Amino acid sequence: MIIYKQSGTDPNCKLGHEIRQIIERKNDFMRKAESAAGVLFCREIGNGKKAFEAVCHNDLESYPEHVKLEKEFTIPQKWIEKSLCGDLCETKEAIDNIRRRSERILCLYYRFARSMLETALANATAPQTCYEGFVLNLCTPDGEPLFSENHFFGDTGRQSNLLKGSFLGDEKKTSASLDFLAGKLADMKDEYGEPLRYVADTIIIPSNRTDLYLKFIRAIAAQDKCKWNLVILDWRSDDDRFMIMSSDANRELGGNIFFNQVPLVVTSWTDQYTGNYIVDSSCRFNVKFGTYKHILLAIDTASEGTI
Numbered sequence: 432m433i434i435y436k437q438s439g440t441d442p443n444c445k446l447g448h449e450i451r452q453i454i455e456r457k458n459d460f461m462r463k464a465e466s467a468a469g470v471l472f473c474r475e476i477g478n479g480k481k482a483f484e485a486v487c488h489n490d491l492e493s494y495p496e497h498v499k500l501e502k503e504f505t506i507p508q509k510w511i512e513k514s515l516c517g518d519l520c521e522t523k524e525a526i527d528n529i530r531r532r533s534e535r536i537l538c539l540y541y542r543f544a545r546s547m548l549e550t551a552l553a554n555a556t557a558p559q560t561c562y563e564g565f566v567l568n569l570c571t572p573d574g575e576p577l578f579s580e581n582h583f584f585g586d587t588g589r590q591s592n593l594l595k596g597s598f599l600g601d602e603k604k605t606s607a608s609l610d611f612l613a614g615k616l617a618d619m620k621d622e623y624g625e626p627l628r629y630v631a632d633t634i635i636i637p638s639n640r641t642d643l644y645l646k647f648i649r650a651i652a653a654q655d656k657c658k659w660n661l662v663i664l665d666w667r668s669d670d671d672r673f674m675i676m677s678s679d680a681n682r683e684l685g686g687n688i689f690f691n692q693v694p695l696v697v698t699s700w701t702d703q704y705t706g707n708y709i710v711d712s713s714c715r716f717n718v719k720f721g722t723y724k725h726i727l728l729a730i731d732t733a734s735e736g737t738i
Contacts (some may be wrong), residue, residue: 508706536712540695546665548689548718552577552635552674553666555720556593556728571723578728584620592619592727599643599671599731605650609634609659612675612729619680619724627724629680633660637668647673671731685721692716 547562554560555569555577569576573583580591594615598608613631621627636643644663651659660678681687693715701708 505707505709508708536697537695540712540714544689544691544716548687549665551718551720552687553637553664553668567718569720571720573723575723577720577723577726579723582723585622585624588620588624590620592616592723593730594727595730595732597731597733598729599646599733602646602649602653605646606653608729609650609654609675612727616675616677616680616727621724627680629677629725630658631675631677632658633662633674633676633678635662635664635674635676637666637672638663639667640671643671643673671733672728674726674728676726680722680725684725686725688719688721690717690719 543563547565547567550560550562551567551569556579558568558570558576560567560569571577571582575582578593580593582590582592584590594612598612599605616631617628618626619629634647636647644661647659647661651661676686691714693713695712695714697710697712699708699710
């Protein structure tokens with residue numbers, strides 16, 4: 432099941448595009464981990480030789496510890512009685528508004544889930560970050576942060592998905608940079624050292640870099656065939672940095688994952704001892720990056736330290 436990041440209203444830009452995947456069972460993550468590690472692929476060997484052994488970084492140890500969220504509110508009995516008796520019209524309206532909170536919990540839940548992963552992506556050059564009091568692990572199975580210049584593949588291979596350089600300018604230069612970065616993402620190697628060849632199709636930018644948004648709009652319009660989806664993340668940056676992602680790799684390799692271990696449950700009842708009306712909600716979830724091979728971060732060095 433996929434949920435979508437939606438922001439912006441520009442008709443020339445496709446903004447409703449998936450940036451995460453919901454995993455509701457641990458077995459689903461294990462299948463994604465196998466695909467990311469490359470163990471589903473075979474390699475030809477000579478007669479009498481030992482089978483080729485792929486080195487898989489331990490995805491089981493990187494399985495995240497889930498956080499539990501609970502919320503409960505109570506409507507005192509006397510206010511319920513007043514509203515039922517019609518003593519005060521204002522009281523009845525207030526009670527109805529409080530009861531509608533249970534309906535809004537679902538919207539808040541999805542907003543919280545989206546914001547948590549946005550925070551993780553925005554701070555993924557570090558090994559961890561905090562969100563609403565929770566410590567989020569931003570490392571991939573190789574032990575490096577999501578965006579790193581020293582990612583592992585195979586036994587001793589290294590590759591980077593954190594790039595710095597001069598990427599932005601007029602439409603021609605920005606368009607050429609997009610093609611260059613798409614090539615870098617396509618050349619990401621699996622555990623055998625073979626290029627994965629995933630096609631980049633998503634650009635993710637900070638919400639406060641208006642000039643960056645306009646540059647990409649013009650660059651995308653200048654290309655003969657528009658393959659790009661432009662996603663504006665709720666994220667503030669001090670320089671012109673942006674992410675390039677393959678939605679196919681994100682889905683097939685288990686990239687940006689929201690673990691919905693215990694889905695949201697909202698219950699309400701009248702307490703038999705006090706007569707108070709109680710609404711309770713609880714859920715358990717976390718976010719995790721199952722691989723780094725689906726995304727890269729590009730930092731335009733000419734804009735570092737500018738706002």
